[in-house]
Amino acid sequence: MRTVYLNGAYLPEDQANISVFDRGFMFADSIYEVTAVLDGKLVDYQRHRGRLRRSLAALGLPFGLDDAQLLQVHRDLIQRNQLGEGLVYLQVSRGAADRNFLFPAAGTPPTVVLYTQAKAIIDSPLAQRGLVLISLPDLRWGRSDIKTTQLLYACMAKEQARAQGADDAWLVRDGCVTEGSSNNAFIVTANGSVVTRPLSTALLPGTTRDALLALVQAEGLRLEERAFTVEEALAASEAFISSSSSFIYPVVRLDGQPIGHGTPGPLAQRLRALYIEHAYASLG
Template sequence: MRTVYLNGQFIAENDAKISIFDRGFMFADGIYEVTAVLGGKLVDAEPHLARLRRSLAELALVLPLDDDALLAVHRQLIARNALCEGLVYMQVSRGAADRDFLYPPADTPLTVALFTQDKAVLDSPLAKRGMNIIGLPDMRWGRSDIKTTQLLYACMTKEQAKARGADDAWLVKDGWVTEGTSNNAFIITRDGAVVTRELSRALLPGITRGALLALVQEHGLQLDERAFTLEEVKNAAEAFVTSSTSFIYPVVTLNGQPIGDGTPGPLTQRLRRLYIDHALAGSV
């Protein structure tokens, strides 16, 4: 049985209890972070904590734990659960209060929960065979740059993708791809340029995305941060996604049509290796 962290205590997962009046439960009034673990160490911990702080600030949440304390909690959870490879999930909600759309008093204690999850991050079947995706309308709220727990539409679109025999969906608004349901979207043009949408309120500033962009530039590859269409995806040489739970997965079909030759492309595979090297070297 896993040990989890809840409001200052490390307890068995079956003993973890949260109020039915918690605003995360009633309003999705909270944020979360997911950090990968390799060899028992955290990957890209510093930028994850920075994004956590940004999301907290956007929702006017003040977390009493500083970064050192949060790192200590993560590391204790990893040790207590003997996690070698997988994920640490963290969620912060505005806490428990009588149901009211207005925020409760500022001194309402936040709910802070963390748990670990075993997952084969490196040796993944999707990394080998590539993902099949479909295009679906992006009907989310206008602040997709905040990592909130408001993920219902992502669940709905993943279910639609599964029902159509696909692995995931890329979301489209005003004719442009914004991102995947839980990942950032990339294409590689036939002249070798790596293309991904520039950051805005329309998409999440992915931690893996940011690290990969630095690697692309470090290795002298062409980078274009711009929006692209589904038609461009169909005509691309390669495509892939980035996220903390997948690192880099190739995308091999869109709406049933092959991208490139319909297999994981060589540059995508090279970028995955580069990112894994980065993750292993920089984990803490």
């Protein structure tokens, strides 16, 4: 049985309970982070810590742990659960209070939860065969740049993809792909340019995306941060996604049509290998 961190205590998972009045439960008034773990150590933790602080500030969420304490909780959970490879999930809500759309009184303690999840990240079958995607309208709220737990539409998109025999969905707004349901989206043009949408309130500032763009530039590849359409994606030589839980996965089909040769492209595979090298070098 896993050990879970809840509001300062390490508890067996079946004893880690929160109030029915918790605002994360009632309003999705909460944010989260997911950090990958390799060899029992955290991948790119500083990037995740920075995005966590940004999300907390954007929602004005209180948080009592300083950076050193938060890092120690991550490490303690990994050790207590003997996690070699997988993820550490963190969630912070505005705490428990009587149901009211207004924020509770100052001083209401937040709810802080962390737990581990074992997962094969390096030897992933999806990295070998590539993703099959569909495109769907992007019907999410207008602040997708904040990593909130308001993920109902992402769940619905993944379910619709599964119903159509696909792995996931790319979301489309105003004719252009914003991002995947839980990942950032990339294509490779015929001339070898790597294209991804620039950051805005429409998409999450992915930590893997951030590191990947640095790798793309370090390799001397052409990078274009601009919007692209579904039609442009279908005409691309390659496509791929990035996220903390998958690193980089090639995309081989979109809306029933092959991208490139319909197999994982060489650049996507090269970038995945480079990112894995980066991930091991960033362990802490």
